[in-house]
Amino acid sequence: MAKAKTGATANGVNGAVAHHENLPAGVFQQNHLKKLDALLPELDIPNRKYGDLTKDDYIELYRLLYMTREVEARLTRLYRQGKIVGGVYLSKGTEAIAVASGYSLNRDTDWLFPMHRDLGAHMSFGQRPMKLYAQYMGRAAGPTRGRDGNTHMSDKSRRIVGMISHLGSMIPVAVGAAIGCRMQGKKVVSLTFIGDGGASIGDFHEGLNFAAVAHAPFVLIIENNQYAYSTPIVAQYGAAKIIDRAIGYGIPGEVVDGNNIYAVYETVKKAVDRARNGGGPTMIEAVTMRMRGHSEHDDHFYVPKDLLEKWAERDPILRAQRFLEKSGHLKEKARLKLEEDTIAFIEAEIEEASASPMPDTGDLVSSVYA
Amino acid sequence: MAKAKTGATANGVNGAVAHHENLPAGVFQQNHLKKLDALLPELDIPNRKYGDLTKDDYIELYRLLYMTREVEARLTRLYRQGKIVGGVYLSKGTEAIAVASGYSLNRDTDWLFPMHRDLGAHMSFGQRPMKLYAQYMGRAAGPTRGRDGNTHMSDKSRRIVGMISHLGSMIPVAVGAAIGCRMQGKKVVSLTFIGDGGASIGDFHEGLNFAAVAHAPFVLIIENNQYAYSTPIVAQYGAAKIIDRAIGYGIPGEVVDGNNIYAVYETVKKAVDRARNGGGPTMIEAVTMRMRGHSEHDDHFYVPKDLLEKWAERDPILRAQRFLEKSGHLKEKARLKLEEDTIAFIEAEIEEASASPMPDTGDLVSSVYA
Amino acid sequence: MPVMTYIEGISNGLRYEMRRDPSVFILGEDVGVYGGAFKVTKGFIDEFGPERVYDTPLAESAIMGVGVGAALVGLRPVVEFQFSDFITSGFNQVVNNAGTMHFRSGFPLPVVIRCPSGAGVHGGPFHSQNPESWFTHVPGLKVVAPSTPYDAKGLIIAAIRDNNPVLYFEHKFLYRRIKEDVPEGEVIVEIGKADLKREGSDLSVVCYGAAVHLALEAAERLQQEGISVEVLDMRSLYPYDKEAIVRTVKKTGRVMVAHEDWLTGGVGGEFAAFISQECFEMLDAPVTRLASADCPYPFSSILEEHMLITTDKVYAGLKKLAQY
Amino acid sequence: MPVMTYIEGISNGLRYEMRRDPSVFILGEDVGVYGGAFKVTKGFIDEFGPERVYDTPLAESAIMGVGVGAALVGLRPVVEFQFSDFITSGFNQVVNNAGTMHFRSGFPLPVVIRCPSGAGVHGGPFHSQNPESWFTHVPGLKVVAPSTPYDAKGLIIAAIRDNNPVLYFEHKFLYRRIKEDVPEGEVIVEIGKADLKREGSDLSVVCYGAAVHLALEAAERLQQEGISVEVLDMRSLYPYDKEAIVRTVKKTGRVMVAHEDWLTGGVGGEFAAFISQECFEMLDAPVTRLASADCPYPFSSILEEHMLITTDKVYAGLKKLAQY
């Protein structure tokens, strides 16, 4: 669990909030905590049917969610052991969004453009954890053969396109892929993500406006996890909700509880279906809370502790577990078995990645050009 | 009057519209002509009081409007005579927006960032026509001493900042000027413009979002003249109105009849006052129609002829004349006298500019750095 | 064989490829109904339809990004920046997304980026730039800059068939000023190969784009004075033809590197550095660079002339080099 | 005199100027409450308040544009790009708006652009770049790149006081690895002046940034073998110190130009071209360039080491140059 040093937290938060509030009148339009608090969802997720999900889907989504959490937990462990190259950017607390989004696509035809915190999307779109670990360890077996790092992971054979670090840049690219596939007569959808921070950048605007005019079969998931590195949403955007921008592009926009994996699936799937059937692009804002620092070297001191506590109770895994129990789709005993198997699977994947060779330097420079 | 060759027009327009309509279903969301027609204002402007305008102001605004039209008409004449360097980008039919906006500011303290079609704003903010002509002729007396062209005209002494060609780029700069002045404890407003085309670019988004969060004393005028070069608004944006984006930034947005100079003044002045008093930024969409080609070498073939005819009846000068007559602020005889004086003034300004020397090459390279 | 202007060479090459390969398409501002700001794609929309000659919103970064995305899924987009000066608004997509895509992902990325560039047209600081050197510093990109109608056609076709992003700098001043015979059919100019536009024995000019014509004019004048000048048109700037440079330096021992772009940090510095390292023993005189002054392109004609590289300046520089 | 790390040199210089001049302020992502991704501005918000240490939205182009606007009205903004790699997202504002402002308008434009750059930190293709050469090709901009704590402090102060846009490339690898005595008070390193970091008589290395330390290490090793190497740290890349280059070339006659940035199109090409034109008669050997390979910075350590310039490579190159 992400625990910031108590003293630092108290100071930091008070410091941060005070700073924002001490700015000249109106420099920030809303009160910091009020804005954040307004986003808090209810404690339990509604026990109802979600879209076209079958019992097997409910279970599979849970497995993928659980797997993502555990894959990431082991990334942190490996990071502390010095086995990872570079930094580690986790999705703890927000995994449901990436997992459900990847799951909403047709993994045999669609195009996925995951962001830095979307490890779960790779897996729900079919990628093996081994590949992800190999990438983080800079191994030849990683999808980029040690060339890129973190979750910047293209996999050509799977139509997964890794991001460049420059946030927002993949939006126009995903739109281009969607338009390109339509020109080829295919019924294919492209999907990408953006954060509450990345949504401030020019490519967000250019890409969405382009998508709207071109009526592109494209879906954008805005992962509003309330912080961009240390910057709270109150210092990031002036609107009440990011999704308010949808009207300015003339496309449908929906808000969804990002910590309810089934609701995310339902909302994204609807948008994907619409896009596939010629209905144009959709923007979805999934509201959640980043439960760890920006990366594993950031102690998160600037996030109010009580806010994190409230969100911890709304953890997507806990909520899914309660839902599965109540709905009867997956009772505790079966769940524990599934979790155990998942862990065993992950450990084997780590072992395979750890044993795999480092990349060859021989073709490094020659691989710059096709 | 801008008359496109009839044959070419008919073909061109039918061609253009047909092309847009022949695109795969939904590639353009609205029907071309329907969208354009919806923007057409009523024939006469309402005979009422506009904001804080006095009788003198009504007359002065008319004089500036008339002067802008006539200054530009002479630019075309000089262009045809080969006396202009480079291209000429006119605001014929849309002059009211720039003129009224410049007039809404305090010309002794505020900052103005005019775009390429805002010659009128320079003058209503105090600039002499001589300077504009000197700039267009590449003379030393131009505000940029022959270094930049067209209406890219900074005048340091007047707090006018010339644009760079890259549309949208001046928005963040104007926001920065507004914030900077506030940091200096000044009650100063900055104002800039953008077109229906320029509104698609990243800096539009980044700048407005920044302004909103910073609550900057800043006003943006969107000049929706329905075309960006040859590109109609139906191929430019998906929303019903550009101003629909204001909600996505959490700032006030207003639409105004861009061919009613007094209404533009009223709307902009309100926004300027609000900004000056700490009320934050405003977006205003002024709807109009570009009555000539993108520049004087463009024959405008792609604009439907009947659309132009409808807009010609709504010409801002004709409408202002009818309003002044009806309201009694300025009757025909006095108006004709004022127009005559204006023309004489302009001709003298042209003469002065024409007689002024070319710039010296001596300090060209050394003037790159301050 | 028809006579084509430089701009017709581009246009003809584009049309040839679009007829041959349905995966080729064009996108950019005003490229469709209007036929492009310079009319390079005039009439294309009638032949190929509005999807393949795509009028985009005014958004350089998105235009480039959409081009990258379309290339990923197997198309061969030709992106037009209305003026090369505007490439700065899509810069990140060009250098970081297009430039690294193959390296980091293995996807081929066949995208052509057309950049109408160059001064001498009273464009002022933002419609006159020659931004090629930025892109010769990005591994993963290729950069070409034709100087003749034949090369214009041959290089646009080669660029479209290349599986990497290729920046194609077409010089606006040359558009309608240069004419020559160009075949109607297939013409390919290999990327990475220079062309000896004029043979000579006393001096070499290593140059590209509009400067090739200044060099040819200066060479003609010097011929009258008994000085024989060789003009090597690099055509490709990244990768560039090192063998061809070595050949000409070996022959003359005296080299001027010339281009219209600014001197400091220009591509000429790269060429000169290469020559001084690899041809040290062959040199009879310092490698001379000649380019436009380090100053934004001014608007006023008198200032622009002062700032730009001209035939007179090339002539004077070569004369001095001959006398070294 | 306190011992400062390189990063403390930057921080100390910034704080010094902010205390001295109330018109100086900082803006960028996470510079305030967090103190910057590298903690260069840690504690600043407490001393100077949130307006002068301004946490911006994630929007490089707007950050740079706002900086330009604030400079226009008389402030002296220091813009921080979180990593220099992200400058491509604000590229147009830097080169076309900031770069030309004084020329086209007469406004002075005192804006400093801080760019944490450089490899060797496992940052991969987008957190390791050295984008300085793009900006040495833009008349109107100035570019500096310190290699030591003293220079880091002296150049940030000089940059803030300059009335032109100055890009300040600070090398991440050096942040906490290099220490030296630096005065607490005023330290100014004049922009445009190189520094002879080591005197020698046989060979010269013309370099800057992280490469200075590779050159110093290689020089130390060569000293053992009786080869005396002079290391000229350029510090300023645009404008650059031509006199200092001529002095060292005159002394040794054998020069290597070295930097961490990619070889082709790097700043080294400009230096080498200058040397070969202006110091032709002084040279006893070809001007050698050494830089990292033309390849995006790879993530995996083994690949990065292969691609980067290293002390061993500098050593080997100098040895060869000595034997020429």
Ligand SMILES: Cc1ncc(C[n+]2csc(CCOP(=O)(O)OP(=O)(O)O)c2C)c(N)n1
């Ligand atoms: C264009 C750009 N600027 C700056 C950065 C540095 N950076 C990396 S992640 C980050 C915060 C991103 O916040 P958000 O978009 O909300 O995504 P989150 O990390 O919260 O998932 C920043 C500033 C970047 N990657 N890209």
Ligand SMILES: Cc1ncc(C[n+]2csc(CCOP(=O)(O)OP(=O)(O)O)c2C)c(N)n1
């Ligand atoms: C970033 C950028 N891209 C392209 C251009 C070329 N260009 C100049 S004006 C223009 C059309 C502008 O349309 P709009 O914004 O509607 O303004 P209008 O000319 O109609 O007043 C274009 C494409 C430019 N100036 N800037």
Ligand SMILES: [Mg+2]
């Ligand atoms: Mg976030």
Ligand SMILES: [Mg+2]
């Ligand atoms: Mg327009």
